[in-house]
Amino acid sequence: MAKDSDIRRRMDRVEEIIEQLDADEVSLEDGHDLYDEGQELLSELRERLQEGDGEVIEIE
Amino acid sequence: MAEAPDTEGQAVEPEAGEVLSVSQLNDRIASVVEDAPALDGVRCIGEVTDLHQNSTALYFTLTDGDAELPCMIWANRYRNMEADLEDGTEVILEGDIDYWTEGGKIDLKPWEVIVVGDGDQAAAVERLRSELEERGWFDDEQKQRPPAFPERVGVVTSLRGDARYDIQSAIHEQDPTVDILVKDATVQGSEAPTSIANGIHHLDRSEDVDSIIVGRGGGSDSNLQAFNTERVAEAIFTANTPIVTAIGHTDDRLIADRVADMAAITPTAAGEYIAKSRNDFLASEIDPLEQQLDTAYETFEQDHEHEQELTEAVEEATAPEGLPPVYYKAAIVVLVLLLLLITALWLGVI
Numbered sequence: 001m002a003k004d005s006d007i008r009r010r011m012d013r014v015e016e017i018i019e020q021l022d023a024d025e026v027s028l029e030d031g032h033d034l035y036d037e038g039q040e041l042l043s044e045l046r047e048r049l050q051e052g053d054g055e056v057i058e059i060e
Numbered sequence: 061m062a063e064a065p066d067t068e069g070q071a072v073e074p075e076a077g078e079v080l081s082v083s084q085l086n087d088r089i090a091s092v093v094e095d096a097p098a099l100d101g102v103r104c105i106g107e108v109t110d111l112h113q114n115s116t117a118l119y120f121t122l123t124d125g126d127a128e129l130p131c132m133i134w135a136n137r138y139r140n141m142e143a144d145l146e147d148g149t150e151v152i153l154e155g156d157i158d159y160w161t162e163g164g165k166i167d168l169k170p171w172e173v174i175v176v177g178d179g180d181q182a183a184a185v186e187r188l189r190s191e192l193e194e195r196g197w198f199d200d201e202q203k204q205r206p207p208a209f210p211e212r213v214g215v216v217t218s219l220r221g222d223a224r225y226d227i228q229s230a231i232h233e234q235d236p237t238v239d240i241l242v243k244d245a246t247v248q249g250s251e252a253p254t255s256i257a258n259g260i261h262h263l264d265r266s267e268d269v270d271s272i273i274v275g276r277g278g279g280s281d282s283n284l285q286a287f288n289t290e291r292v293a294e295a296i297f298t299a300n301t302p303i304v305t306a307i308g309h310t311d312d313r314l315i316a317d318r319v320a321d322m323a324a325i326t327p328t329a330a331g332e333y334i335a336k337s338r339n340d341f342l343a344s345e346i347d348p349l350e351q352q353l354d355t356a357y358e359t360f361e362q363d364h365e366h367e368q369e370l371t372e373a374v375e376e377a378t379a380p381e382g383l384p385p386v387y388y389k390a391a392i393v394v395l396v397l398l399l400l401l402i403t404a405l406w407l408g409v410i
Contacts (some may be wrong), residue, residue: 002207014349021356027366036358042350049338049346052211052237056136056228058219059243059262 010041017041024046083161090107090159091167091303099157104129107179108149113138122153122168125181130167132158141171147313148182151175185288189315192290196317197297206302206321208336210270212239214263214301216256220245223277223327224254227306235338241269247276252286257295266297274316275327282373287316292391296320296352306330 017038021031076388077147080088106122107128113119118133131153133141145151155170178186213231217224224242243263246255256274263269265340276295286292287307296303296319305320306327317323324330 001211001268003209003211004207011345011349014353018349018352018356021353021360024363028361028368029218031360033359035290035360039351042346042353045346045385046342049209049342050237051241054232054236055239055343057239057241059241060219060370 001049002016003051007045010045010048014038073322078239082164086159086161086164089164090161093159095156096157101154102157102168103152103154104154104395105150105176106118107181108145108151109147111147113147120309122151123181128156130165132167132169133173134169137171141173143175143303145173145175148179148185149175149265150177150179151180177381179287181305185285185315188288188290188293189318191315192293192315192319197293202297202319203279204302206271206334208234208341210238212241212273212334213334214266214267214269215240215242216245216259216263216272217242217276218247221247221273221277223306224307226277226327227273227275230328231335233331233337234335237338238335241266243273248286253289256286258290260292260295260299260303264301269301271304273304273306273327273334274320275308275330277308281304284314287314289315290317304334359410 017034020026027033043044061391073223104122106124109121109128111118111120113135119133120131122129122131129388130233143151152174153168153170154172154174155168155223157166158169161167174287215224215227217227219242219279228242231240234246241263243259246252259272260272274292284307287305293334294314296305297317302321304322304324305314305317306329307314307317314323322333324333
């Protein structure tokens with residue numbers, strides 16, 4: 001299964017978090033939680049991009 | 061048809077054990093070809109394919125579907141002919157068979173060209189093209205975009221051809237994590253349409269294949285006819301998986317290219333298109349997104365720190381100086397009691 005939807009979903013959430021922080025409508029504690037969530041998503045994105053063995057399989 | 065010449069008598073008999081240089085052997089072949097009366101002034105009918113020209117000469121392949129022969133007409137001679145050749149034109153050529161010694165190649169050099177009409181093969185391809193266009197098989201609405209980050213790409217091509225290695229290298233250059241499933245197919249000759257179509261069906265049925273490349277290296281037009289057949293066109297059109305063609309052809313005349321979701325000129329270009337570059341994506345999308353997040357949080361944190369400092373300062377400023385109110389109240393009570401006691405003593409109550 002292509003990785004596109006996983007990648008897009010995580011990127012959309014990170015963008016949403018950035019917007020929330022920019023809007024400054026949450027408490028300091030909630031803002032800290034959002035930032036941690038964003039960092040976690042970015043790290044998952046990098047891991048997802050590294051997944052796979054790059055095998056070449058021949059079918060006669 | 062003229063009888064084959066007895067060339068043995070004309071050629072120089074090789075001495076036993078003699079080792080010839082390539083030039084010597086080519087000279088010997090040239091002398092056999094040039095001295096063979098059966099190869100002088102031959103007339104041949106066939107279809108013009110793979111036509112190209114430069115300022116010096118016009119080159120093409122004459123084919124009857126089963127066999128082909130390279131041909132060359134000098135540019136100045138062609139200008140004086142009334143013939144207007146293009147791919148698919150059926151012609152009768154009259155000329156000599158010539159052997160090019162340096163390149164070791166044989167060709168027909170016609171001095172006369174008679175145009176018979178459009179070739180059967182070209183006419184059949186044209187009919188199919190019109191029919192498929194009417195059915196809407198070439199419409200943009202039918203195209204689907206391959207995913208940018210496939211986990212597995214299927215490739216239909218010859219396992220023995222160079223195209224598969226070009227495709228593999230290009231895909232793994234973009235993203236080394238992509239699995240590649242190569243389905244062997246015969247890409248030219250009479251069995252090619254069925255072989256290619258079966259390869260597409262096979263990979264399309266594999267649920268974990270995200271996109272498919274149908275490819276082969278370059279070749280003369282007559283070797284590409286499998287990609288102009290309804291069988292291959294139908295396999296591409298009915299596939300649920302996005303299909304990219306890489307047939308090694310520079311124009312858009314091939315029907316397979318028109319039906320496919322995307323047509324790349326070379327196998328390498330197809331490999332580069334089918335998988336997005338992971339490094340480029342990290343550098344252009346993910347790294348900037350992380351920077352944006354860091355910046356947004358820093359600004360957010362600074363704003364809240366100022367806010368907190370301000371609140372504390374306001375609380376400090378509004379707080380009364382001296383002892384807490386409870387001490388004042390206690391002192392007042394004590395003073396009142398003392399006053400009552402003094403008054404009572406003064407009045408002599410106590």
